[in-house]
Amino acid sequence: MQINVLGIDLGKNVCSVVGLDEKGQVVIRRRVRRGTLVQFVEKLSPCTIGMEACCGAHHLGRQFVALGHTVRLMPPEYVKGYIKAQKNDDRDAEGIAEAATRPTMRFVTLKSEDQLDIQSLHRTRDRLVGERTALINQLRAVLFERGLIIPKGRTKLDRWLREELPNAPGLSERMHKLIADLRAELQQLDTRIKGYEREFAEMSRSDERMSSLLSIPGVGVINATAIGAAIGDGSAFQKARDFAAWLGLVPRQVTTGGKPRLVGITKRGSTYLRVSLIHGARAALLGLAKSDTHLGGWIRALLAQAKRNVVVVALANKLARIVWAVAKSGRRFDARLVAA
Template sequence: MKVHVLGIDLGKNVCSLVGLDETGAVVLRCRAKRETLIHLAAKLPPCIIGMEACCGAHHLGRLFADQGHDVRLMSPEYVRPYVKAQKSDDRDAEGIAEAATRPTMRFVDVKNQDQLDMQTLHRSRDRLVAERTALINQVRAVLLERGIVVPQGKRALDQYLTSLTDESGEASSLSARMLTLDADARAQWLELDRRIAAFVKENEDARRLVTIPGVGVTIASALIAAIGNAESFEHGRDLAAWLGLVPRQSTTGGKPKLLGISKRGNKYLRKLLIHGARAALPHVSGRDTPLGRWAKGLLARAPQNVAVVALANKLARIAWAVLRRGKEFNVAGSPMSA
């Protein structure tokens, strides 16, 4: 029995394995606990190991790669068409093994430990964004119950809470516990931003990315954590499409019509790029540079939000070119083709 392709359907405790030979016939079908997967794979000759890119796949992928196996991670939605009827864990593993051999399959690069650490920081930061919004709404409600009306927005609330330290007449109407809660939340937020900024200072690719208008330390570190390098994508537009920043097309009466963006791929990174483009658009369109003239012409013929998404698409493609060429973005010169 010689296993050419090993498909693994990962589970929390027990995983299903299906091995295929060179002809595609099933020669192995078994189940194993997560802790025994490494020993089982070590007994096999170097082969293709296919897994869905889910929780724990990157850790196992690095261990399998150290044993000499060819690890191929795939998005679950790309594996689904290869799963036969009467879905089960064994059939999922068989579909994964078959999908791993397809020449047109798109694979996910195995993330290293540094990428996973930065990804964890961004997930913690994203969680704090939601908690901060809830906290802001709660504090405004508490203040309103005490007759204090604070305008909407984080900055307005920050300015008011800062003024409370002056021990004005309204300070006594706000509980010290609420002030402590807000201070703790802001301390967590600042600590995460400090760690992200420290990573950008140490990472050479991230330092190049922050030279792009609209790409700060948060977006640069998120890009490095998500894609690592530009080798995963053949072209800049492939990265933009992976982020869901490419408009969908519809043909009506033989005429192509552009629709909204596809919103596929990494939602968090797409959100950051759109926010960065929205903040940078006024500054970029006001400068006499190739990118500025492009943005100014776009604003003249397209609505504001359309221009923002188009600039986010452009920033993603420029980021790919910066990573691929290993050079900083030249603001004054012609933009890098992507």
């Protein structure tokens, strides 16, 4: 029995496995526990293994590659069209195996262990930032319930807590203790977040590719490490536009009255990277607009005919393309060489 393509559904602790021969006929159906999946695959002759790009897929993919197999990871939404009616785990595995054979299928590049480590650090920091924002909002709400309105902004909140809180009217002793507890918790979150950011700064200085990304306006240590871990040397994308489209920064086209027109961006792909690039573009917009370069002239022309937020997203699209070019070439960014 020769298996050419093996489809694996990784959804649960017990994985469904379907093998196809060279004619595309199903020759094997199995249920294998995740813990023994590598031992099962080890007994097979080298073949193509298709899996959805989900949690644990990259780790298993690296192990399968070490055993001599060809691994193809696919976005789950692209596999959905190949799954037959009466959906179950076996049909999912069969659809994954069939999708892995399609010449037009878009595959996900296997990530290394270092890339996954950096990605995990970014996700943890992002969760802590969300917890910090929720804690600040709760602290402001506690004070607002007592008639104490704090101006917006973290700096103004810290100044008020430091200067005005001791003499604030309408706060009981218990509320003073509660606010002290919230402030202590807020300081702990700040310390942990700054620790991750220092680690990102060290990574960006020690890695040559990430260091070259820092030369791009609007790309700091957060963007450089996150993007560097996501795309590596950029070889997963053939063109700069492919990377911008992967981030969802390209406009959607709709047809109205028989005429096509462009509307908002697609917002596909990694939300974290897209939002980080947009924030970076917003921070770099004014400085670039004042520069005497082709990029500065392009921004000034856009500002004259479009709203500021639209220009920010357009600049984020431009920065995404520049990021890909820098990652692909390994050279540092020079604004004088950017064409309008």
